[in-house]
Amino acid sequence: LDVARDRSTISYTISEEVDKGTAVGNLAKDLNLSVHQLQATGLQITSGYIKRYFDISHESGALFVSDRIDREELCPNMVKCSLIIEAILSNPRKIITIDMFESSHVGERHPLPVAHDADAGINSVKTYKLNTNEYFTLDIQSAGDRSVSAELVLQKTLDREKEAVIELTLTAFDGGKPPKTGTLQIHIHVLDVNDNPPVFSKTLYKVQVIENPNVGVLLLTLSATDLDEGVNSQIVYSFTERARLSLEDKFAINNNTGEITVKGKIDYEENQAYEIRVQARDKGTPPRSAHSKVLVEVVDVNDNAPVITVSSLMSPVKEDAEIGTAVAMVTITDKDGGRNGLTKCGVLVTGPLDREAISMYNISIEATDEGTPALSSTAVVTIQVSDVNDNAPRFPDAHINVFVKENIPTGTTIYRLTTEDLDLNENAKSAYQLIKGASQRAQNTALVNINSETGDIISLQSFNYEELKTFQFKVQATDSGVPPLSSNVTVNVLILDENDNNPTILAPYSELGSVNSETIPYSAEAGYFVAKIRAVDADSGYNALLSYHLTEPKGNNLFRIGTSTGEIRTKRRMSDNDLKSHPLVVLVSDNGEPSLSATVSIDVVVVESTADIQTQFRNVPLKEDSFSDLNLYLLIAIVSVSVVFLLSLISLIAVRCHRTDGGFSRYSAPMITTHPDGSWSYSKATQQYDVCFSSDTLKSDVVVFPAPFPPVDAELISINGGDTFTRTQTLPNKDKVRPDLLVTLAMKQLSRNQYSKYIISLIFEKKICIHFN
Numbered sequence: 001l002d003v004a005r006d007r008s009t010i011s012y013t014i015s016e017e018v019d020k021g022t023a024v025g026n027l028a029k030d031l032n033l034s035v036h037q038l039q040a041t042g043l044q045i046t047s048g049y050i051k052r053y054f055d056i057s058h059e060s061g062a063l064f065v066s067d068r069i070d071r072e073e074l075c076p077n078m079v080k081c082s083l084i085i086e087a088i089l090s091n092p093r094k095i096i097t098i099d100m101f102e103s104s105h106v107g108e109r110h111p112l113p114v115a116h117d118a119d120a121g122i123n124s125v126k127t128y129k130l131n132t133n134e135y136f137t138l139d140i141q142s143a144g145d146r147s148v149s150a151e152l153v154l155q156k157t158l159d160r161e162k163e164a165v166i167e168l169t170l171t172a173f174d175g176g177k178p179p180k181t182g183t184l185q186i187h188i189h190v191l192d193v194n195d196n197p198p199v200f201s202k203t204l205y206k207v208q209v210i211e212n213p214n215v216g217v218l219l220l221t222l223s224a225t226d227l228d229e230g231v232n233s234q235i236v237y238s239f240t241e242r243a244r245l246s247l248e249d250k251f252a253i254n255n256n257t258g259e260i261t262v263k264g265k266i267d268y269e270e271n272q273a274y275e276i277r278v279q280a281r282d283k284g285t286p287p288r289s290a291h292s293k294v295l296v297e298v299v300d301v302n303d304n305a306p307v308i309t310v311s312s313l314m315s316p317v318k319e320d321a322e323i324g325t326a327v328a329m330v331t332i333t334d335k336d337g338g339r340n341g342l343t344k345c346g347v348l349v350t351g352p353l354d355r356e357a358i359s360m361y362n363i364s365i366e367a368t369d370e371g372t373p374a375l376s377s378t379a380v381v382t383i384q385v386s387d388v389n390d391n392a393p394r395f396p397d398a399h400i401n402v403f404v405k406e407n408i409p410t411g412t413t414i415y416r417l418t419t420e421d422l423d424l425n426e427n428a429k430s431a432y433q434l435i436k437g438a439s440q441r442a443q444n445t446a447l448v449n450i451n452s453e454t455g456d457i458i459s460l461q462s463f464n465y466e467e468l469k470t471f472q473f474k475v476q477a478t479d480s481g482v483p484p485l486s487s488n489v490t491v492n493v494l495i496l497d498e499n500d501n502n503p504t505i506l507a508p509y510s511e512l513g514s515v516n517s518e519t520i521p522y523s524a525e526a527g528y529f530v531a532k533i534r535a536v537d538a539d540s541g542y543n544a545l546l547s548y549h550l551t552e553p554k555g556n557n558l559f560r561i562g563t564s565t566g567e568i569r570t571k572r573r574m575s576d577n578d579l580k581s582h583p584l585v586v587l588v589s590d591n592g593e594p595s596l597s598a599t600v601s602i603d604v605v606v607v608e609s610t611a612d613i614q615t616q617f618r619n620v621p622l623k624e625d626s627f628s629d630l631n632l633y634l635l636i637a638i639v640s641v642s643v644v645f646l647l648s649l650i651s652l653i654a655v656r657c658h659r660t661d662g663g664f665s666r667y668s669a670p671m672i673t674t675h676p677d678g679s680w681s682y683s684k685a686t687q688q689y690d691v692c693f694s695s696d697t698l699k700s701d702v703v704v705f706p707a708p709f710p711p712v713d714a715e716l717i718s719i720n721g722g723d724t725f726t727r728t729q730t731l732p733n734k735d736k737v738r739p740d741l742l743v744t745l746a747m748k749q750l751s752r753n754q755y756s757k758y759i760i761s762l763i764f765e766k767k768i769c770i771h772f773n
Contacts, residue, residue, distance in 0.1 A: 012063070016071040021064055024054065027087060028061020032167070035061055047085040054085055095185040102158040103193040109139065110152040115172030115182055122175040131169040136188070138170075152186070160190040161227035194232040194284025198224040200292040210299045211268040219251070222258030224280035224290060232284035240277040240291065247276055251296075260294065268300040269335035302340040302371025307333045308379035310365075316384035319353045328381055332367045340371035353385050356422035360384055389427040389481025393419035395489040402457065402493045406465040407500060414448070417455035417489070419477045427481035430455070435474040435488065447471060448493070457491065465497040466538055499592025501538035503546055505600045509533060517603040518568075526572045530559065530604055533566035535588040543592035551585045551599070559584060559604065568602070580606045 012025045028038045038061050045056050045063070055066040075081030098110055117124045128150040130138045135158060139151040150170070158166075166188035173179045201223040209219055226233040237258040239247055251274070252263040260276070274296040281289035309331040317327055334341040353361075361383045368376035395417070402415040421428035432455045434448075449458045455477075471493050478486040509516045509531075518531045537544035548566040550559060558578060561568045568584070582604040589597040 014065070014069070016069045018065055018069065020066060020068070024063045024065065026061050027056055027063045031087070033061065035059065041089040044088050045085055046088055047083070049083070053083060056087075094183070095187060097187045097189055098152070099189045099191050100154070100158060101191045101193055102160040102195065104154055104158055106154055106157060108154045110154075112138075112150045112152055112170060112186070113184060114147060114149050115184070117172075117174050117180075117182075119174060119176065124174055125172050126175040126179075127173050129171045129173065131171075133166065133168060135166055136168060158190045160192045160229070161196060164190050164192075164229075166190065192229045192232055194228055194282060194286070194288055196227040196232075197288035198226045198235050198280035198282055198290040200224045200278075200280060200290055203292055205292065205294040206297065207294065208297045208299050209262070209266060211266050211301055212303060213262050213266055215262055215264070217262045219260045219262065219296060220294070222253075222260065222278055222280070222292070222294075224258065224292075226282050226288075228282065228284060232282055234283040235280045236283065238279050238281070240279045247274065250274065251276065253278070266298055268298045268337060269304060271298065272300075272337065273297050300337045300340055302336055302369060302373065302375055304335040304340075305375040305377040306343045306367035306369055307335075308365050308367055308377055309333065310379060310381050313381065313383075315382070316386035317353065318388055319356075319385045320388050320390065321353060323352060327383055330365055330379075330381075334367075334369050336369065336371060340369055342370040343367045356391060358385065387424040387427055389423055389479065389483070389485060391422040391427075392485035392487045393421045393428075393430040393477040393479050394487055395419055395477065397489070399490045399492060402491060403496050404459070404463060404493055405496045406463050406498045408459060408462060410459060410461055412459050413456045414459050414493070415457045415491070417450070417457065417475060417477070417491075419455070419487070421479055423479065423481060427479055429480045430477040431480070432475055432477050435476050448473065450475060463495045465495045465540065466501070469495050497540040497543055499539055499543040499590060499594070499596060501543075502596040503535045503537045503588045503590055503598045505588065505598055506534040506536060509600045509602065515603070516601060517605060519605045519607050520570065522574045522606050522608050524570050524574065526570055528570040530568040530570065531602060533561070533568070533586050533588065533600060533602075535566070535598065537590050537596075539590065539592065543590055545591040547589055547591070549587045549589070551587045558582065561586060568604075574606060578606065582606075 010025075010027070010030050014022070014024050027043075028035060031038075031043075033041065033043075035058075039058050043056060043058070045052075045054055047053070051067045053065065053067050053069055054063055056063050069083075071081050074083065096113060100108075100110070112128070115125045115128070125148050127148060128138055128140055130136065130150075130152075135154065135156045137153045137155050139153050140148060141151065142148045152168075168186040168188065170184040170186055172182045172184070174181075205220055205222070207220045209217070222237055224235050224237070226235055235258075236255050237253055238255060239251075239253055249264045250262070250266060251260055253260050258278075258280075260278075276294040276296060277291060278294055279289050279291050281287050311329045311331065313328040315327070317325070332343050334343050363381040363383060365379045365381060366376060367378075368374050400415070400417070404414045408414070417432055419430045421430060431452045432450050433452060434450055447460055447463075449460055450456065451458065457475075472490060473493075474488055474490050476486050476488050478484050504510070520528060520530055533548055535546050535548075537546060546566075547563045548561045549563065550561050550568075558571055558574075559568055559582065560571050566586075566588070568586070584602045584604060586600050586602065587597055588599070589595050
């Protein structure tokens, strides 16, 4: 519902189908008319509709419904339905407007229009009246009967902020009876002057902001009002007192809206709160302003990890420092506040110091705050541990075996002793010296000397294996620490044999100047025994392992010699084309490097019958099944040999013990003893051997095993009757022993890579077992 009034529109809203008499609005009030004025103006409602839907009450000024309103009838198929009616004044009011500044002084006058009346005399205008108000009064001036005028007099200071428009009604009265009146509406527009400063909504603004906010985040909006109007009420916001803190780097303010936003970094650890002084200033002349405070409280977040500071670090620390010795001062700081700044510190430590086990300690210090989420930091303190002389030099072993070749030049360095000292520098520098104890003979210390700085063991003479096989001495290593520490080592020197002795031919073929000859019958079969060459070598081991060869004449195919036994035998039967005399040269060579040798010449003469054979050896007896004199002789020979060996070995042991003065017991000579059953026992600390001999063999088959079992690379040594030397098997020989041969024992020690083998050759009629332990 739109009501047109003086080209202005007043809108009302009403629902359809409301009851008649329902008030729509107070039109008199909305037109700024009193009920009296409403009646005087003759206000009427008109419209272009057939029905009169609305009317006005002149008693109350209310606009009310006077007929049924049907929206579908008035505005079919329309979203918005409006009824336009007009309010018409039959007697329109006269209105004048007076502008007055609110700064006008009391007593200021404004002349008012003069009322005109067509009547004259007493019926003309006589007086004026002004409606009751608190600001103005009338000053009526009369010029006789000609005219009466009035002036508006200000009696109270105006205040536009309280009342911007003052409506007055000036009524003119004539002198007739009854008097008639005329009215004039006076609108006093109070003009604004800048007499009101801006006023903030609060004298103190408080706001919280979480630290590290994004730039541009709105903190708050200032609110200030100014009761003035126009430019006098337009407010400009700004910061004041910028000298103490550079707030312009942190915050920004919108001069028009009063919005304060974040401009820079806000850090709780830098400043926990900011006090901002703000100003609101109007644009009046002169301008007026107001001030307020903004307290920005920065809320801490856990954005700083604890800081670990290490001072007064004592490094290095002696390894014998007592537990509880202070080595560093550790300080934990956290820039955060509250629980975010509370820290828990943990120090990772070890046990007592030992530089040899750990020379440097990395102590990890971890500090964790109680924020959410918790932040932590770790610092590593490196502490060096200085050395003290708490470790003696150590030799690799308590006993050191040194193998030295015989015949080395005097002054040769045979070994260099080394020690390991876990200490450092001077504490680890060792000096070496020979120990001359009560059990140490002067002859041992005269054999070698030692360089005190390098530990080189130097020979003072050339060694002969055949005279001296082992000797022993002790060495002490002392470090240079304070106090000095030392340790001892026993050095066992084992002389290694060199091939420096030629083989020696044994009797009967070794007599100088003698003619060696043997005879064989023409009817000799292949394999007939001619002679046996025996030789010995003063050396040991492979240097004493001999082999036999025929060297002359070339192309001789009648005889052969066992390379390991020295037995000369026929290869075939004699023929008529063979010579009657055969000069043979036997070469006996050892197995050393280089090989040494000896030769012997034998003339073998062929005779027609066995009766012509003369020999310097005894005949080989025939084997008898029953016990004969030969068996008795053999038993006596075995016992005799056993006794001789026993006495010899006892003497050898006594000599050895005298040389070593009781030391070096584990390298003492072996023991061979006889037993009632005819067996021999060979005893050595680390070896055990069994050797069996049979009367069915012309020679002995020897099998040697070191105790308790032979190693993987052990060599099984066998000497058979052929021309070959076999190390893998034992081959029996069916040839019989010649009865005129005596028992011969040859024992040699073989040494290669610390592995010993023994060869024993026996010629017996009966089988004999020798047990070596």
